[in-house]
Amino acid sequence: MKAVLGLEDGQFVVGEGFGAEGECAGELVFNTQMTGYMESLTDPSYFGQILMFTFPLIGNYGVDRQNFQNEKVCALGCITKEICEKPSTQPSIRSFFEENNLLGMTGVDTRALTIKTRVHGTMRAALVVGCDDGDYAVQLARRTPTICDIIPIPEVSCKQPYHIKGSGKRIAVMDLGIKKNMITSLSKRGGDLHVFPYNATADQVMACKPDALFVSNGPGDPKQATDAIKCIRELLGQLPIFGICMGNQVSALALGGDTYKLKFGHRGANQPVRFKDGRIFITTQNHGFAVDAESLPEGSKVTYTNVNDGTVEGFENEDLCLTTVQFHPEAHGGPRDTEAHFFDSLFRRIA
DSSP: OEEEEEETTSOEEEEEEEEOSEEEEEEEEEEOOSSOHHHHHTOGGGBTEEEEEOSSEEOTTOOOGGGOSSSSOOBSEEEOSEEOSSOSSSSOHHHHHHHTTOEEEESOOHHHHHHHHHHHOOEEEEEEESOOOHHHHHHHHHHSOOGGGOOOHHHHSOSSOEEEOOSSOEEEEEOSSOOHHHHHHHHTTTOEEEEEOTTOOHHHHHTTOOSEEEEOOOSSOGGGOHHHHHHHHHHTTTSOEEEETHHHHHHHHHTTOOEEEEEEEEEEEEEEEEETTSOEEEEEEEEEEEEOGGGSOTTOEEEEEETTTOOEEEEEEGGGTEEEESSOTTOSSSOOTTHHHHHHHHHHHOO
16 A cells, blocks of 8 residues: 655655555654654644654554553554564554554655754654655645644543542642553552643632642643643642643743744653753653743743753742653653652652
8 A cells, every 4th residue: 555745845755554545634753762652652742743753663562552641542643664564462553553544654764754854843744545646745734734723632631520539649630631651650659630621720620629730741832722821820829730741831831931842842762851950861752842941930940951952851930839841750651760750759749
């Protein structure tokens, strides 16, 4: 089965399609992880994006459903150099994509596409499985809204509040597209979790009498998360607030800070981050936007910095009991250096 990937700059590449015939269009992003391909494909933060893996072989251990970060694949499509046809366990990536009507393309020079993205920045793209009409794919890519022009969070947030019973602290969780392992990390420490959708109001959150608010990851431009920003702004100073990834960005915006789009983002499991005490952690990341350090108001301090490019990887405001990180300490898939470091600290800070 033929497939073609068209880019908004006019380039297109032809490869072999796998999964179902069809088409999708969105931002083309790359991930440098060597493992955890299903964790990435099911990460709600990839909603609205076509995910390309830089590691040349994907699928060698099959599809492991227990490590899904969402009940379904959230990425629009999958681009790889090669897929494993005879994995150590079944089902294979190919059969899973076929059974679930997902879109994939293999036989592609992902190294060249990654270098292009690093040089020119993230671009809109279109994946068409079942044909090799490059001109059509390019035109489809050019007609696609940018990631800043779509509002994907309502598509991946829960629709109604729900409760996950725990024996410990009561934590309100704002679901902007939460990964399953964030719930796991909170629950295994006894968290009594009251999970709210993206548009919950401050009054609704406070009605469960929480000990803290936790704000999750999510897809898209954080400035589009206006409901979450408003809710956090109204709750600042009333209870401890913690955030990861999108939670970091919307918390900065709630404080009156600013965010900006990165050239090609951080997506992988080998991002070095320096903590305020000088320690360096190797972290998992998935984000295309960052907090502007200079925009943070007085009383806010950057606590983590990306070693590669100096971008903000976390900040805190002790007066408001606000603590956030840009990377993913729940670490699924990826290194788990910061899981206990972040979540143990979270629970120690809750009164």
